Amino acid sequence: MTHSVWEAPETGELPLSLTVNGVQRHLTLPVQASLLDTLRERLHLTGTKKGCDHGQCGACTVLVDGQTHLSCLTLALSCEGREVRTVESLAGEGGALHPMQAAFIEHDAFQCGYCTPGQLMSAVACVETGHAGSEGEIREFMSGNLCRCAAYPQIVAAVRSVAGGQGEQP
Amino acid sequence: MRPFAYRRVEDVAGAVGQPGEGHRFLAGGTTLIDLMRLDVERPAVVTDITRVPLAEITEHEGGVRIGALASMTQVAEHGLIAERYPALREALLASASQQLRNMASMGGNVMQRTRCPYFRDVAFPSCNKRDPGSGCGARAGHHRKQAILGTSGACIAEHASDASVALVAYDAVLTLQGPGGEREVPLREFNLLPGDTPQVEHDLREGELITALTLPAPIARSGVYLKIRDRQSYEFALSSAAVVLRVEGGIIGAARVALGGVGTVPWRSPEAEAALTGQPATLETFQTAARAALAGAEPLEENAFKVPLTERVIVRALMQAAGVDA
Numbered sequence: 119m120t121h122s123v124w125e126a127p128e129t130g131e132l133p134l135s136l137t138v139n140g141v142q143r144h145l146t147l148p149v150q151a152s153l154l155d156t157l158r159e160r161l162h163l164t165g166t167k168k169g170c171d172h173g174q175c176g177a178c179t180v181l182v183d184g185q186t187h188l189s190c191l192t193l194a195l196s197c198e199g200r201e202v203r204t205v206e207s208l209a210g211e212g213g214a215l216h217p218m219q220a221a222f223i224e225h226d227a228f229q230c231g232y233c234t235p236g237q238l239m240s241a242v243a244c245v246e247t248g249h250a251g252s253e254g255e256i257r258e259f260m261s262g263n264l265c266r267c268a269a270y271p272q273i274v275a276a277v278r279s280v281a282g283g284q285g286e287q288p
Numbered sequence: 289m290r291p292f293a294y295r296r297v298e299d300v301a302g303a304v305g306q307p308g309e310g311h312r313f314l315a316g317g318t319t320l321i322d323l324m325r326l327d328v329e330r331p332a333v334v335t336d337i338t339r340v341p342l343a344e345i346t347e348h349e350g351g352v353r354i355g356a357l358a359s360m361t362q363v364a365e366h367g368l369i370a371e372r373y374p375a376l377r378e379a380l381l382a383s384a385s386q387q388l389r390n391m392a393s394m395g396g397n398v399m400q401r402t403r404c405p406y407f408r409d410v411a412f413p414s415c416n417k418r419d420p421g422s423g424c425g426a427r428a429g430h431h432r433k434q435a436i437l438g439t440s441g442a443c444i445a446e447h448a449s450d451a452s453v454a455l456v457a458y459d460a461v462l463t464l465q466g467p468g469g470e471r472e473v474p475l476r477e478f479n480l481l482p483g484d485t486p487q488v489e490h491d492l493r494e495g496e497l498i499t500a501l502t503l504p505a506p507i508a509r510s511g512v513y514l515k516i517r518d519r520q521s522y523e524f525a526l527s528s529a530a531v532v533l534r535v536e537g538g539i540i541g542a543a544r545v546a547l548g549g550v551g552t553v554p555w556r557s558p559e560a561e562a563a564l565t566g567q568p569a570t571l572e573t574f575q576t577a578a579r580a581a582l583a584g585a586e587p588l589e590e591n592a593f594k595v596p597l598t599e600r601v602i603v604r605a606l607m608q609a610a611g612v613d614a
Contacts, residue, residue, distance in 0.1 A: 132294060149334075150289040152321070174321050177389060185361070185390040192319045192391070193314060195294055196338050240386065249386075260523035262385020 136197045138163070139207040147194050154178045154189035157204060165205040165235045169264075176263035180204050186243045187264075187286050205235035208242065213250035221276040229267035237263045241277045249279035290323050293346040296336040300499060301327075305335050305467035306308055308494035313337050315390035317359055318384075319400050327410050328418060342395075342499055346493060350505030356395030356463075357497045360451065361386070363394055373503060375511030379454035379548075382515045383521045395498035398452055398462065398475065399490065402445035403524055404434060416442045417486040430512045433526065433589040436598075438552035443486030445552060447479065448524050453548035454513055456556045458503045458528035466496035475501070479553035486552075507542040508534040514605040515548070516597065525549030527607040530534070535569045540610075545602065550594050559580040560602065569610040571603070578602035 138161060139217050143162055151254045154171075157163045157180070166189060168175030173191040180189045181203040189202075208216035221227070228234045240263050244250045249259040256277045257270075265273065297303045310332035312320055323329035352368050363369055364380035365472065383389060383397075403408070406415045406425030414423035421608050426434050426444050435446040452475065460475040461591040478491050492498075493593070515528040529550035534541040543564035547555040560581035567573040577598040585595050 148291065149294040150324075173318060173323065173388065180388055186387045187316075187391050188387045191318050193317055193321060193334075193336070196314060196317065196336050197294070198296070198339075226590055243386075258381075258521055259386050260388045269367065 120250045122287075131231045133197060134195055134198055136199065137201045139203060145194075149195060152190055153180070153187075153192040153197055155203070156194040157189060157202075163204050163206050167232055167235055169236075169260070174264075175233070175236075176240065177233050177236045179239045179263060181243060182247075183237055184243075186240050186262075200258075203239070205238055208238060216242070216249065217280050218245070218276065221280045222273070225272045225276040225279065227269050227272040227276040228265070229269055232267045233263060233267075237273055241273070241280070244277055245281045250277055253278065256281075290327070290330055291569055292331050292337065293333045295333065296339065298339055298463050300340060300342070303335055303340060304465050304497050305495040306333060306335055308492075308512075313497060314393075315396040316359070316388075318388050318392045319396065320583065323401060323408070326408055328408060335521040336347060337497070348502060349562055351503045354501045354503070356500055357393045357562070359445065360384075360392050360394065360397060362453075367443045372506050372509055373454070373458055373511065374384045374452040374509070375513040375532060376451065376503075378511075378513035379515070379530060380451040382513065382528075383450045394451070394501055397449055398455070398478070398501070399447045400499060401450075401489075401614045403448045404445035405430070406605065409603065417445055417482070417489075420485070427588065431588050433524070434551075434588075435552045435593055436550050436585040436587040436591055436594050437547070437555050437582075438481050440482045440484065440486070440552075442484055443482035443552065444588070445482070446524075446549060447551055447553050447555075449541060450513070450525060450528060450548055452479070452554035454511075454530040455501065455503070455529055455534055456504055456554045457511070457544040457546035459520045459544075461502045461504075462498050463500040463502065463608045464492065465470045466493055470499075472502075475554070476556055482552050504579065506532060507544060508532055511544075512520050514601055514606045516601055516609065517549075527594055527601045529598070529601045531602070531605045531609045533564070533569070533606065533609045535610055538568055540564045540567055540569050545548065545577065545578075545606075546603070547581065547598060550585075550598050559583065564606070569612055571607070571612065574612075575599075575608040576608075577606065 167177040169175035173188045178189040244259045312331040314336045342355040406412045414425035422566040434444040453558045511532040517523040530546045532544040543561045545557045547585045560577040563577040563580040
C-alpha cells in the first residue's frame with residue numbers, strides 16, 4: 119500500500135505546489151505551517167489578516183477552490199494542487215476596485231479595516247455562490263466574519279447592493 | 289505548534305493501519321489544527337486524507353450513504369438530504385460558520401471534540417479527558433454550557449456537534465475501515481459515555497478510519513432541528529432537539545427524539561420516544577415526552593436552566609414536526 123503514500127521522512131521542511139491568485143507557486147515549508155502564515159510570511163501577501171489564529175474571527179478568510187476557508191486552520195501542505203484566492207486578487211488592472219470593494223467604500227462598511235479583507239472574500243463568495251438572496255441569508259453566510267467596529271449593517275448593505283438589491287426584505 | 293511527521297495518502301488502503309497512539313487523520317482540520325495550536329492535541333504523526341476520494345453522496349436502499357469526506361456544506365445542500373432528512377440539513381446549516389462548514393468533513397464532525405474550556409485550555413490543571421486522573425475542573429468551576437445528561441463524576445463535558453444529534457435521530461451507521469477489515473457501528477453506540485474513562489470517546493480501534501455514514505430510510509420525511517443558543521448564528525447549542533414524527537390519523541405511529549447541547553454524547557431519548565408512540569399528537573403528549581426525556585438529568589448550579597429550557601425545546605420541536613398549534 120506504500121505506493122499511495124507520500125511520506126515525510128522526518129519532521130523537517132516539505133515541498134508544496136499550489137496556485138495563488140492565478141500564479142503557480144512552488145515552496146518548501148515546515149510541516150506545521152498554516153496557509154495563513156505561508157501567504158503572509160513567504161508569499162508576502164499581507165492583505166489576509168491574522169486575528170485569532172483559532173478559526174473564530176474570520177479575518178483570515180480566503181477562497182480555496184472557490185469556497186471560503188479559514189486559512190489559519192488550514193495546513194499549508196494540505197493545499198497541494200489547490201487554487202487559492204486572496205484579497206489581493208480582487209482589484210483589476212491598474213488598481214481598479216472590485217465592485218465589492220467599491221461597495222464597501224460606498225456604504226461605509228468598515229471603520230478600522232482589519233476584518234475587511236476577510237469580509238470582502240466572504241462577501242464575494244456570498245454573491246458568487248448565490249447566497250445573497252435576502253438580508254437574513256447574507257447575515258448567516260457572513261456570520262463567521264466578526265467586526266469589532268460593528269459595521270454589520272453597512273456590510274450587509276454593501277453585499278446587497280452588489281447582489282443587485284433584488285432580495286426580499288428580512 | 290509542535291512539529292510532527294506528515295503523511296499524505298491518496299486512498300483508503302494507504303490511510304488505515306497507522307498505530308493509534310500519537311496518530312491523527314487530517315480532514316477539514318477545523319478541530320485538529322485548532323487543538324494542536326492550543327497544545328491539547330500533540331500528534332507525532334498526521335496522515336492527510338483530504339485527497340482520498342470519499343466525498344460521494346449516493347442513494348442507498350431508500351436511504352443515503354454519505355462519504356466521510358463530504359463537507360458539511362455539500363451534505364446540507366444535497367437534494368437527497370433536503371428531501372429525506374430535513375432535520376439533518378437544518379442542523380448542518382445551524383452549525384458553525386460558512387467557512388467552517390465548507391472545510392469540515394462529516395467524518396470529522398462525528399469526531400468533533402468538546403468545547404469545555406477546561407479541556408481546551410492547558411493552563412487549567414484539571415481535566416480528566418485531557419489528563420486522566422487530574423480531576424474535573426468544570427464540575428467545581430464554571431459549567432453553564434456543560435452537560436446535564438450522561439455525565440459522570442469524572443466528566444461533564446458537553447458534546448458540541450449539531451449534525452450528530454440529527455444523525456442519531458435518523459439512526460446513522462458508521463462504516464469503519466481498519467487494517468483487519470470493515471465493520472459497521474451505529475453512531476449511537478460509537479460515542480461512548482464518559483464514565484470513569486472520559487479520555488476514551490469513541491468505539492474506534494487502532495488504525496481505523498471512518499469511511500462513510502449511512503442513513504436508513506427515514507420513518508417520515510418531516511423532521512425538525514430546533515437549536516437555542518446565546519447568539520442567533522455561529523454559536524454552539526445551549527439546547528437543541530432533532531425530532532422526526534410519523535403521525536397517522538392524529539396518532540403518533542413512530543417517533544425519533546435526540547438532544548444536543550445537554551448530553552456528553554449526542555443524546556437519543558428512548559424515554560421520550562416511548563412516551564410519544566401510540567399517543568395522540570397533542571401538546572399534553574409532547575409535554576409528557578419532554579419530562580420523560582429530562583427525568584434522568586443531573587444538572588449543577590449553573591446549568592440547571594437547561595432542564596426547563598430543553599423541555600420547552602422538545603415541546604416546540606414536536607409541535608413543529610406535527611404541525612400542531614399551541
